[in-house]
Amino acid sequence: MKPTDYNFQLKDSIIGLQFLFVAFGALVLVPILTGLDPNVALFTAGIGTLVFQVVNKGAIPPIFLASSFAFIAPISHGVKTWGVAATMSGLVAAGLLYVVLSMIIRIKGDKFLHKLLPAVVVGPVIISIGLILSPVAVYMAMGKTGDGAIQLVPFETAIVISMISLFTMVFVSLLAKGVFRLIPILVAIIVGYLVSVFFGIVDFSLVQKASWFAIPSFTTPEFNWQAIIFILPIAIAPAIEHIGDMLAISNVTKQDYLKKPGLKNTLLGDGLATSVASLFGGPPNTTYSEVTGAVTVTKAFNPAIMTWAAIAAIVLAFVGKLGGILASIPVPVMGGIMLLLFGIIASVGVSTLVREKVDFNCPRNLIIVSIILVFSIGGMTFNFGGVPFSGIGLGAITGIILNLILPQPRKEDHIL
Numbered sequence: 001m002k003p004t005d006y007n008f009q010l011k012d013s014i015i016g017l018q019f020l021f022v023a024f025g026a027l028v029l030v031p032i033l034t035g036l037d038p039n040v041a042l043f044t045a046g047i048g049t050l051v052f053q054v055v056n057k058g059a060i061p062p063i064f065l066a067s068s069f070a071f072i073a074p075i076s077h078g079v080k081t082w083g084v085a086a087t088m089s090g091l092v093a094a095g096l097l098y099v100v101l102s103m104i105i106r107i108k109g110d111k112f113l114h115k116l117l118p119a120v121v122v123g124p125v126i127i128s129i130g131l132i133l134s135p136v137a138v139y140m141a142m143g144k145t146g147d148g149a150i151q152l153v154p155f156e157t158a159i160v161i162s163m164i165s166l167f168t169m170v171f172v173s174l175l176a177k178g179v180f181r182l183i184p185i186l187v188a189i190i191v192g193y194l195v196s197v198f199f200g201i202v203d204f205s206l207v208q209k210a211s212w213f214a215i216p217s218f219t220t221p222e223f224n225w226q227a228i229i230f231i232l233p234i235a236i237a238p239a240i241e242h243i244g245d246m247l248a249i250s251n252v253t254k255q256d257y258l259k260k261p262g263l264k265n266t267l268l269g270d271g272l273a274t275s276v277a278s279l280f281g282g283p284p285n286t287t288y289s290e291v292t293g294a295v296t297v298t299k300a301f302n303p304a305i306m307t308w309a310a311i312a313a314i315v316l317a318f319v320g321k322l323g324g325i326l327a328s329i330p331v332p333v334m335g336g337i338m339l340l341l342f343g344i345i346a347s348v349g350v351s352t353l354v355r356e357k358v359d360f361n362c363p364r365n366l367i368i369v370s371i372i373l374v375f376s377i378g379g380m381t382f383n384f385g386g387v388p389f390s391g392i393g394l395g396a397i398t399g400i401i402l403n404l405i406l407p408q409p410r411k412e413d414h415i416l
Contacts (some may be wrong), residue, residue, distance in 0.1 A: 045065060
C-alpha cells in the first residue's frame with residue numbers, strides 16, 4: 001500500500017483534527033465577513049470534503065475543502081441586495097459551472113481551459129478581487145462597518161487592535177516554525193481577541209446566550225436569476241486556481257493527480273462540493289493551500305486523515321458556544337487581518353501574470369488587463385434585460401471575450 005492510499009483508522013483522528021485546526025481561521029473568516037453562519041460553513045466544509053472524496057475515490061488527493069475567499073465580494077453584495085437564500089442560488093450555479101467545465105475537459109482534454117482562461121485574463125481578475133475588497137478591510141480596521149457608515153469601536157482603540165492583529169499575522173507568517181507557521185490567521189484572531197478583551201470591547205453576552213448544542217442556521221436556496229448572472233462569472237478565477245492546487249499537492253505527494261483521478265474528476269468534485277455547500281447556506285468550497293502546507297510538514301499523505309478532519313468539522317458545527325465566540329470577535333480584529341489578506345489575494349493575481357511571463361510590451365495584453373481592471377474596480381455597469389451587470393463578473397466576462405476576439409499580435413506590435 002502506497003502512503004497516499006486511503007486507509008481509514010481511528011488513530012488518524014487526532015491528525016485530522018490538527019488539519020482542521022490549520023484551516024479553521026480562514027474557514028470561519030469568510031462567513032463572518034459575508035454575513036453567513038460560521039457554523040454552517042464548518043458543516044459544509046466537512047460535507048464538501050466528503051463529497052470530493054467520493055467523486056475521486058479512485059485516487060483521492062489528501063486535501064481539505066472549505067470557504068473560498070474569491071467569493072467574498074459577490075457574496076457580500078448578494079446578501080445585501082437579494083438576501084442569503086437568493087445568493088445561494090448564484091453559488092449553486094457557480095458550482096455547476098465547475099461541473100460543466102469538468103465535462104468539457106472529459107470530452108476535449110484540459111488544454112481548452114488554458115486557452116479559454118489564460119493568465120492574461122485570470123491574473124487581473126484575481127487582482128480585482130483583492131483590490132475591490134480593500135476598502136472593507138480599511139473601514140473595519142478603523143472600527144467601522146464594512147461600508148464605513150457606522151463607527152462601531154472608537155477609532156483610537158480600533159487602530160491599536162487592528163495593527164496588533166495585522167502584525168501578529170505578519171510575524172507568525174515570517175518567523176513561526178512548524179505547524180504554527182501554517183495558522184497565522186488563527187493566531188492573529190486569538191491575539192486580537194485577547195487585546196480586545198483588555199480594551200473591554202468584547203460582548204460576552206453573545207457567548208452566554210448561545211447553547212452548547214445548536215442546529216446551524218441552514219438556508220435553502222431560492223432561485224434568483226439576477227444573483228445567478230451576477231455571481232456565475234466569479235467562478236472563473238477559482239476554477240483556474242484549482243489547477244494550481246492540484247499541481248501543488250501532486251508535487252508534495254509525488255503523485256500526479258492531474259492524470260489520476262484527473263482534472264475532469266477533481267474539478268467535478270470541487271464543483272459538486274460547492275453546489276452542495278450552497279444547498280445548506282454555506283460559502284463555496286475550495287482547496288486550502290495551508291492544509292497542503294501542513295501535509296508537506298507532517299508527511300501525512302493518507303487521504304483518510306482528511307475524512308477525519310471533515311467529520312470533526314461537521315461535529316463542531318453543532319456546538320452553539322463556538323458560534324457565539326465567533327460572533328463576538330470585534331470588527332477591528334477582522335479588519336487588521338483582512339488588510340494583509342486582501343492584499344495577498346491581489347498579489348497572487350500579480351504572481352499569476354509574472355509566473356506565466358505575460359508580455360506587457362504587447363498592446364493586446366495591455367488592453368485585456370487594463371479593461372478587466374478598470375471595468376472590475378471602476379464600477380462600470382451594463383444592463384442586460386434590466387439586470388445591472390458589474391464588478392468582477394463583468395471584468396471576467398469582458399476579459400474572456402476580448403481574449404477570444406482580439407487578433408493575435410504581429411511581431412512588430414510591441415511597445416518599445
